[in-house]
Amino acid sequence: MIQIPEGVAGAATAARLRRCYGLIVGSALLEGLCFAVLVPLLSALIEQRFPAAWWWAATLAVLLVVAVGANRTASARQRAVSGETVADLQHRLAAHAVRLPLGWFSPASADALTRLTGDAARMLAAALNGVVAVNIRAATWAVVVLLTLLVLDPTTGLVAAAGLAVLVVLHFVAARLLRGATATGNTVTERINGELVEFAQHQAVLRSCGQTARANTEVLDALRRARAASAAYFRGAIIGAVAFQLGTALLVAAVLLTVLVRTDGSGLGVPSAVCATVLAAMLTDSVAALGRTGSVIWAAERTLAEVAAIIATPALAEPDVAPVPTDSSIALRGVAFGYESGRRVLEDISFDVPQGSICAIVGPSGSGKTTLARLVARFWEVESGSITLGGTDIRELRAADLLSRISMVFQDVYLFDATIRENVLLAKPDATPGQLAEAAALARVDEIVARLPQGWDTPVGEVGSALSGGERQRISLARALLKDAPVVLLDEATSALDTENETAIRAATATLTEGRTVLVIAHRLDTVRAADRIVFVEDGRVAETGTHTELLALDGRYASFWNEQNRAQRWQIRAGAGT
Template identity: 70%
Template sequence: MIALADGVVTEPVRRRMRRCYWLVAASALVEGACFAVLVPLLHTLIGDRFPQAWWWVAALSVLLVLTVATSRAASARQRAVTSEIVASLQHRLAEHVVTLPLGWFSPDRAAALTRLAGEATRMLAATLNGVVAVNIRAAALAGAVWVVLVVVDPVTGAVAAGGLGILVVLYFWAARLLRGATSAGNTTTEQINAELVEFAQLQSVLRAYGRTAQADSEITTALDRVRTASAAYFRGAVTGSVVFQAGTALFLSSVLLTALHRADSAAVSAVVATIVIVLAALLVDSMAALGRTGSVIWAAERTLAEIGEIVATPPLPEPTTDTAVPADSSITFGDITFGYDADRTLLDGISFEVPQGSVCAIVGPSGSGKTTLARLVARFWDVDSGSITLGGKDIREIGSVELMGAVSMVFQDVYLFDASIRENVLIAHPDATDDELAAAAAQARVDEIIARLPDGWNTIVGEGGAALSGGERQRISLARALLKNAPVVLLDEATSALDVENEAAIRAATAALTTGRTVLVIAHRLETVRAADRIVFLEHGRIAETGTHDELLAAEGRYADFWREQERAQSWKIGARA
């Protein structure tokens, strides 16, 4: 387990873990020495040599005191190291994830990260420094007892060694069996959890269209998969446990029969045979402890592997030399190619320029790569080939802190922290004055939201901003961008699903945000498209057309078709059938 923790737990903590485990092993060895002293003590007592027995009693007393002292010291060290492991794992995860590309943070990965940084980390720490310590103690004690057994009766010790070897093989076989079942069960559980969340979120749609029966059938099928995976897990667990317990019983039987045979044939005395039987029982008890805790350790290995996968994810490359400084806020796409995987190219051969202080609208059908193109400017991912420059400098040569300082992002999927409105806006500029905060709030019309809320600026918005409407969340997002006052704005404009009041407020805030800045906007509204200095029409990941609004309309190409479709859509009305 310490080897598995390499790269996940820091080296100082691993050293303390090793010292803790050595202390646990030492405590077990001292306990084993107590059993070694019992052998001559029993011989002297049964042989009526009581004066000599007092020496062995004294030695046993000293060893018992040492056992208690080392055991208490090991327990105290375990508690301290457990806390260190939790802190180390959480800090290791936190330090690494802040270096990862923003595109890494998908909903599934964010959920897994939350789970691993929370309860899973605490359980893992308890396993690393609790259950593992129990196993180390059991193994050390078994080794010490076996050595005593070999000294007392080498023949029985040899039989015990063969039995121990078989038990070790059975242990690892059971571990392999249960690991496979655990992995399959975890995968199935994650799938059913995702499907249950989707099932709950889509209730309104499912009921509106009368598809609850089909959804129930899909959930039932998913639950059947979970039951099948659970049955496989328990079959593996039961099979491994039964086989290991059977091996333990055979081990004990073989040692007992050997001891009895040795006593019956007068090869050893009755006293030695009795001691051998006691030592064999101790060996069995130690090995049984390994079997009882094995499943917990195997589950912890899975958690460690998940944390290891995150830690092993390559961070966003940073400049190895001095950070490049952009000359201005112009953006240039130079023959870029990008795909989320090697088998599919999403953007292919994209080249255009957005001069400083101009507005470039990205237009095109869904799935054409508009949002991806905008997020590449913020280095959510790095392009596969080509380059994106800011102020004449490749963004890969600009430090991530400097790049993020130059860019404001306002996307459709607005996320707010479970904090107050004030804290959510100030995250863009923590040192902003009250006047600057009030000005940004007024431009984004967040002041209207604050005025009608009882707690005003101190209103807690809930996780993700759940206490506010979609339009209100977008206003706060725009206020953040205004307060940041970055020279480049990446804007995914979306007002079609908002009420009239919020749409008007967001249009006003957007106008204030884009004034005098270099803007790359994923345009949805006709007004934005018409007013843009340049329009880039994407289709199937390529630039189909580029130019001003009037130029593209005159060309009678894809953009003109798109424009006419939007005009027709705006004229649609709901009325009675003639």
């Protein structure tokens, strides 16, 4: 039986599964009764009591017809319910995923969602549709056969019951060993896959540093760990299988020996001895069916555990009635936040961004600048304090309402594997051709479109891999311009671009921020000299705040950063002696 974790399936789905399992048990009981009727039928045939034999044969025929009908009904219902169950799990997973904090989503979580709604879901459907029925039928048959043996000859039945108990213990011990080996193997496999991907992706760096030999050694070590994990798994599988088969053989031998002793001692007649032997064979066959389906059940349970883990992730609260922000001002009060690692990233952050003003967040790397901007978009929930938009706590807004008021242009631009047109229109699918053309011109995406043979219909590739970094940034800006939201969160990302792209992006950024409330993460301080407010963040706290002139006069951390950047801009490479 597959155990579905609490909270994964809805009440209606759980009720459907229980009814379906009940139908399978009922049909299996009818099939088990057919086995039981074989006992008096065989006895009558061996003893040549033909009138009785005909009566039992007729009874068996009626039971067979009813059992076949019940089996077909249960199988049809089982197929329907398994499909409904998997669909329900997928819908619940999707419904919960869209309510999760945006910060939860990562390449790893996206891969998990893809697997759980794809191959893993199909495997779960196959398990619910086939393995569960096999297990229920096998367990039901084993109970009916064992009861029949106990009625036929209590002594033989008790020996069979003892053997069956030993087999059950062996099954659970083998299952525990295999589950542990499977979990270890899966962990090792995932780690190795990551190392192999890293090895492939970082070939240029490894070769330029002359570290290919060390990298090859690390890959070989990873492969050796994989072989060791596989060997451990197969050792467990072989030991479990051999122990189970040995137990099955001992069960049959014990029953046959008991039958022989009982027959020789005149305690059991020949017809009953033959029937007991047939029933013992049926019993071991039923138990063997349980042992053959273990790996499929464990895989299905692992899938369900992954679904349960995602569903257990706290979702963003969605109010039934959401207030409307009065304006586009932003205010942070005592904001604190830390990731799952437990390390606090931000502590007691407080400042205001009045409507229509530009606030720059500056500071050293790792100080929490990007986290701060993403908290404003409610990628995560703050641990303490509050963030308000237009005087309304963003936790009181629906996620869709909040995001409709915010345009985001971050350094790590993500483009869908679609055309340039589709990526820009993502911000406003119902935009007119004129609006699309205007946004493209402002972000100078029209220049990109003009030089590509397929123009607007050019595929950008996976995550935009067919375009350069500057081109991806221009498309991201065009998307933000087309959205035309009153609040702009901008992670300035021009420091690593060529002059042409930097000029285009700066011009588009100036248009994007005009008349809007802007929170910009500044990496180059000369780009935010004109900001209405500059907040210097260090070690997760606000160290200084003010205008560019005020902070220079303060001669603190901002002034120190400003002077360091100015000195860095004057660095030159000069020819040395002998060069």
